[in-house]
Amino acid sequence: MSAVITASGLSKQYKATLALDKVNFQIEPGRIVGLIGPNGAGKTTALKAILGLTDFSGDLNVLGFDPRKQRDKLMGEVCFIADVAVLPRWIRVSEVVDFVAHVHPRFNRAKCEAFLARTKLQPAQRVRQMSKGMIVQLHLALVMAIDARLLILDEPTLGLDILYRKQFYQSLLEDYFDENKTIIVTTHQVEEVEHILTDLMFIRDGKIVLDADMDAIGERFIEVMVNADKADAARSLKPLDERQVFGKSIFLFDGVSRAQLESLGETRRPSVSDLFVATMKGTYA
Amino acid sequence: MKTSTTNTLFWLVKREFWEHRGGLFWAPVITGGVFLLLNLMGIVTGEVLGAGHGFNLAFGGSQNNMNLLVKALDKQSMDTVGAGLDLVMYSPSMIISIVMGFVVFFYCLGALYDDRRDRSILFWKSLPVSDAATVLSKVIAATVVAPFIAVVVGTVTGILMLMMFALTLSLHGVGVWHLLTLSHPLQVMLNLVGSIPLYLLWALPTVGWLMLCSAWARSKPFLWAVVLPVAIGVAIGWFNLLGTLNVSNSWYWREVLGRVLLSVFPGGWLTQVSHIGGDGPAELLSSLGVMHTYAAIGSLNLWIGVAAAVAMLAGAIWFRRWRDDS
Numbered sequence: 001m002s003a004v005i006t007a008s009g010l011s012k013q014y015k016a017t018l019a020l021d022k023v024n025f026q027i028e029p030g031r032i033v034g035l036i037g038p039n040g041a042g043k044t045t046a047l048k049a050i051l052g053l054t055d056f057s058g059d060l061n062v063l064g065f066d067p068r069k070q071r072d073k074l075m076g077e078v079c080f081i082a083d084v085a086v087l088p089r090w091i092r093v094s095e096v097v098d099f100v101a102h103v104h105p106r107f108n109r110a111k112c113e114a115f116l117a118r119t120k121l122q123p124a125q126r127v128r129q130m131s132k133g134m135i136v137q138l139h140l141a142l143v144m145a146i147d148a149r150l151l152i153l154d155e156p157t158l159g160l161d162i163l164y165r166k167q168f169y170q171s172l173l174e175d176y177f178d179e180n181k182t183i184i185v186t187t188h189q190v191e192e193v194e195h196i197l198t199d200l201m202f203i204r205d206g207k208i209v210l211d212a213d214m215d216a217i218g219e220r221f222i223e224v225m226v227n228a229d230k231a232d233a234a235r236s237l238k239p240l241d242e243r244q245v246f247g248k249s250i251f252l253f254d255g256v257s258r259a260q261l262e263s264l265g266e267t268r269r270p271s272v273s274d275l276f277v278a279t280m281k282g283t284y285a
Numbered sequence: 286m287k288t289s290t291t292n293t294l295f296w297l298v299k300r301e302f303w304e305h306r307g308g309l310f311w312a313p314v315i316t317g318g319v320f321l322l323l324n325l326m327g328i329v330t331g332e333v334l335g336a337g338h339g340f341n342l343a344f345g346g347s348q349n350n351m352n353l354l355v356k357a358l359d360k361q362s363m364d365t366v367g368a369g370l371d372l373v374m375y376s377p378s379m380i381i382s383i384v385m386g387f388v389v390f391f392y393c394l395g396a397l398y399d400d401r402r403d404r405s406i407l408f409w410k411s412l413p414v415s416d417a418a419t420v421l422s423k424v425i426a427a428t429v430v431a432p433f434i435a436v437v438v439g440t441v442t443g444i445l446m447l448m449m450f451a452l453t454l455s456l457h458g459v460g461v462w463h464l465l466t467l468s469h470p471l472q473v474m475l476n477l478v479g480s481i482p483l484y485l486l487w488a489l490p491t492v493g494w495l496m497l498c499s500a501w502a503r504s505k506p507f508l509w510a511v512v513l514p515v516a517i518g519v520a521i522g523w524f525n526l527l528g529t530l531n532v533s534n535s536w537y538w539r540e541v542l543g544r545v546l547l548s549v550f551p552g553g554w555l556t557q558v559s560h561i562g563g564d565g566p567a568e569l570l571s572s573l574g575v576m577h578t579y580a581a582i583g584s585l586n587l588w589i590g591v592a593a594a595v596a597m598l599a600g601a602i603w604f605r606r607w608r609d610d611s
Contacts, residue, residue, distance in 0.1 A: 053609060082408075087408050
C-alpha cells in the first residue's frame, strides 16, 4: 500500500519566522505517529498544511490529494481534533450528531450513538454546559464513527484530567485503530502516548530532527546506568546526555553498540521524554 | 448516508437556523408579541377611559353608528375601508422587517467571523463541506430564511391584530366581522411573500460586503465594515471641497454606502420604482403591491448591486478558504 502522506521540501514562512524548513517525510498506513516538538517548533503548522488549512511551498500529497487544491475531497477521508473545545459552544449533542450524519458520507450514526451511550452526555445538552473532558468525549464519539483513513490529533487531551486522558487513548486503540487507519498525534504529554506510538518524529525549529519507528529507536538509542568508576569511559563514547541518579550516572547514547554499552553497566531503552529532552537541549536558550 | 450537494446545503442552512434561532425566529416573534401587547394596552386604555367618561368607544353606543355606517358604505368607500384594514395588517410586518434588518446586518457581520474567534471553525473545517457551500448557506439564511420567517410572523401578527380589533368592536355590538371580509389577507400575504425574491436581490450587496468584512477582518469586523465606507465618503467630501475631485458626494452616500450598509433593511428597492403613494390607502396599497414594485427588477442599480455582491461573496469564499488565524 502506498504512503498516506508524502512531503518533500515542505516549507512554510510566516512573516518573520520559518515555521517549516524544507521538511521531508513519509507516513505509511496503519501507523500511529507521534509528532513531538517544543512549543513553536512547527508541529501545528505541519498539521495545518496536511489538512489544507494553510498555504505552503513544496510538495505534499495526502491520500493522493493535494491539500491546497482538493481540500473538500480530502476531508471526506481525514478527521481531526484540534485540541479541546473547538466544538461550537451553542450546539446540542443531538444537533451535532444530526448535522454530521447528514453532511459526512462516511459517518456511522449507530456507532456514534453507541459511543455516546457509554458517556453521561445527554442529547439535549449543549457544549457550553459540558466540562472539557465531556467535550472531548463528544468530539471523539463523532470522529470515531467516521470511517476515515487518516486521523489527526493536535493536543487532543490538553487540560484534561488523567481519567479522561487515559480513556481517550484507550478508546482510540480499542475501538478505532486498525491496519487501514493512520493516526498522527501531537502532544506534550509524551509519557501517555509513548506506549501506543509506532513511529516517532521529533521536530525542532521547523526541521525534522528524528524520524524513526519505535523498534529502530530501541536499537539506536540506549540508556546505560554507569557507576562512578566507569563514568569517564562512558563520557569518551560521546553520550547525548548525562544525568545523575543516586550517585550513579545515566548516559544516553545514540548509535553505540549494545555490547559495548553493556560492559559499562545496566542498559535499558530510554523513555521518549528523556530522549526528547536530550534531543531538544538548548532549544529555549 | 446520502449526502448530495443540495442535502448538504439544506443541513448547513438548518445549522445556521439552530445557531441563530434567537435572531431569526425569536426576534420577530417577540416583536410581533410586543406589538400585539401594545395594541391590547391601547384598546384597554380606550375601554377604561371610555367607560370612565361614560362614553362607549368611538363607534359604540346604543345607536350603533358603526352598523349604520357599514350599511351606508358605497362601493368606493368599501374599498377604502378594505385597504385601510390591509394597511393595518401590513403595519406589524413593517416593524418586524426593521428588526429583521438589524438581525440580518449583525448576522452577516458575525457569520464568517465568530467561529474564527472561538476557533470552532476548526471543527466546521474538519467536515467535507466546501467553503463555497458554507458561505452560500449563510447567504441563504440571511436573504431567504430571515425574510421568510419575518413575513410569516408579520402576517400572523397582522391577522391576530385584526381579530383583536374585531373582537373588541363586536363586544360593543358592532358587526365588524362583515367589515373584516373587506380586507384581503391573502393578497397581503402574497405581496409580502412575493417581496422576498426582491429582498434577496436588493440586500445582496450589503450581505456581500458584510460577509467579506466578516471573512477578512482579523478583529472588529463591525468597525471595518462601517468605518471604511464612511471614511471613503468623508475623503470624497474633502476632495470635493478642495476641488480636486469631481465625484458627487450625495451619489456616493446614497448609491454606494447606502447599498453596502443599509440594503438589508427591506423596502429599499422602492426607491427604484416610480409613483409610490397616491390618494388614499387603496392607491397607496396598489403602488406597494408586488405587481408594481417588481419594476425594481428593471433598474440598473439593482443589478449592479447584485454583480458587486457576487464579486464580494467570491472574495468572502476565498478568505474563508485561506484566512489562517485560528
